[in-house]
Every structure is written in structure tokens, then in C-alpha cells.
Amino acid sequence: MAENDSAAAVRTLVVDDEQEVADAYALRLQGYCDVETVYTGSAALSAIDDSPVDVVLLDRHMPGLSGDEVLSELVERGYYGRVVMVTAVDPGVKVLDMPFDDYLCKPVEREDIRAVIDQQRRILASETLGEYFTAEARRAVLESELSSEEHSEHERYTDVAERAERLENRARRLLADDEILDQFDAVDRKEM
Template identity: 40%
Template sequence: MAAEDPHILVVDDNERLRELYSLWLRPDHEVSTAADGSAALDALADGIEVVLLDREMPGLSGIEVARAIDESEHDPFVVMVSSMPPDFDLIEYPVDDYLQKPVGEADVRDVVETYRAQCEYLAAVDELFALMAKVATIEANHDEDELEANDEYVRLRVRLEEKRTEVYGDLLEAKPDWEATFRAVARDVGSTDMASVDAGVDLPNGFG
């Protein structure tokens, strides 16, 4: 994931909607458009970070495009846009968010802000993991007296506690989006072995 001012791809066979979404987004973002699924997949090579993807299109459907994106080397934030209400089949779709038509300007802008917030959160998570790994490594090689006597280690622990509070505090404040955030964290972190970087940092109640 990237962060500030993402490059957005609007995919819809309806030209009026492509133009409308682009109009809403272009004051603040670079926007590309595609009229069908094949063109959308070709456009991914241009560094697309967010995809607004129409579900019902001739040729490749939005679902087929989402699956093709998921199997590709690219990893944009995919937002399915559809006149159909989301149902249980959404569980199987490799998408990050869902908008039901009719879609307003606030809806489109909000979903891009969700992506940006996740990017900022993931950056904080990366920093937290790095601090945890440093603390774990130092603590494995020094006894308690040495640690308490070392000012740099003490400052590192303070930074770790501050970053932990920031990360978990942001997560708790954004409860409606916590599942989407966890999905993004899991995709970004992959196979990180949390046990190896535990460093005595406990999760807040409800997260452990």
C-alpha cells in the first residue's frame, strides 16, 4: 500500500458514471478510467492504488476482474460498486470495500479516505513491529540490571509503549472499520511471527 494522494482507477461501462466519479476525485487525486474489465487489468501497470470497480459489466464482470487482480502481482485497494446490495457471496470476493449505487460524492471520497487511513495505520504497525523486534533482541542478550542501567534501552521502551498506545488507540477509535484494517494488516504483514517479537507487549482487553 501507498498513502498520500493515491492514483485511482475508475472502472465502469457507463461513461456518465466514469466522468462523474472522476470529476469528484480529480481535484485531489490522479484518476484514470477504464470502460471494461480488460482495459482495467491493462491499466494496473500504471501504479494504480485504488480501484473503483463496477460489478455488472459486459465481458469481464467486476467479480472476475477482482479475482484477476487478486491473482496478479498488483495489490490495489479494490472497491466493488454495484446496484445490488451486498449478500453472503461477498465473503468470497477479493475486495476491500463495497459501495451500493446510487453512490454520492461523499461515499466516493470517504472510501478513498478509508484507504489512506489504512495506509497510515499500516505504517504505524510496521514501526511497532520494528520496535518490538529491537526490544526482544536486546532483552535476549542482556540481564535486567544492564537493561535498567542503559538510557538508550529505557528510551526505546518508552518509544515502544508510545507506539503501542498509538496503534491500539487508533484501532479502538475506528471500531466500524476494524475488520477491514485487520485484513489489510494481515495482507501487509503476511507470515510475521508475533511470538518472536513479543517483547512483553500485551494486547489491550478484547484483542488478546
């Protein structure tokens, strides 16, 4: 069991072409979060396509697809998660234009890598919560405007309802305390 129950639910992908390094980071995270390890940039993109990943720990310098290229591809694909560069490459001023969420220089200690995962979990949970509140409020408004029969026939209602459900599930998985979701649900948004 993880030291932090909400961190245990974080789906983390470690990406590093040095197998020993990737496996060492995965070992440091074992029992703390749900961790998967891959050793190439293309394997990272496949893993993210195959299942939802909350946090990517990404090496910058890899043969084939570099971490920088993987990061660019994630942005193009609209990846919804957090990316932490974990690398021995000197950051340089180029990092000012890179869309990562945190940057760690190797080697990274066990406590630091776990702290970063928890920080990124909290940020992602907060972002997801905000998006859920927006989607759920829209769903509730549409629900009050449409009859029960119209719900299943109305494409936008179906889309927003499905999005709200996905976001709620992810927020509940990532939040340490989901009381705020229950409070949101308790507000009556329907016409009398």
C-alpha cells in the same frame, strides 16, 4: 489542490462500463486525488499493469470481464492496493467470499466517495508502512553484516534494499504525516 494533501497523492482507478457513471465518479474525485477512468475490465487490468494504482473503484456488472472476474485476476496477480466495489448489484451472500476491501451501492455521493478514498488511503499507508519497517530492518541488518563491496554483489541485500526504497516512497506519498518514518530512521540498528 485537494482538500486533503495526502489524498491528492492517492492514485485511483475508476472502472465502470457505463461511461457516464464512471466519468461522474471521476469528476467527483477531480482535484481530490489522482484519478484515471476506464470502461472495461480488461482496460482496468492494463491500467494497473501500466502504473501503480492505490485504490480501484470497481463496478461488479460489466460485459466481457465482470468486476468479480477483475477482482479475482487482481488477487491472482498479487495486486498491492485496495479495491472498493461500487455497484448497483445486490451484494447477496456471495460477497462473503469476495476479497474486496469495501462495498458501496450506487448512487454514491461526492462526500461518501471521497471519504472512502481517504479511508482506503489510510489503510494502505498503514499496511505499506508495516511492510517498509520490516524490509528496512532486514536491509539494515544485512548492511551491518556485509562489507560495502558485498552489498552490490549480494542478491538478497539488493532485493530487500530495492523493496524498502519502493515501500518507503509509497508510504511517504500516502501518509498525511511521515514523521513516523523519520523516527524509524533515527533508531540505530547497526552494531557498534
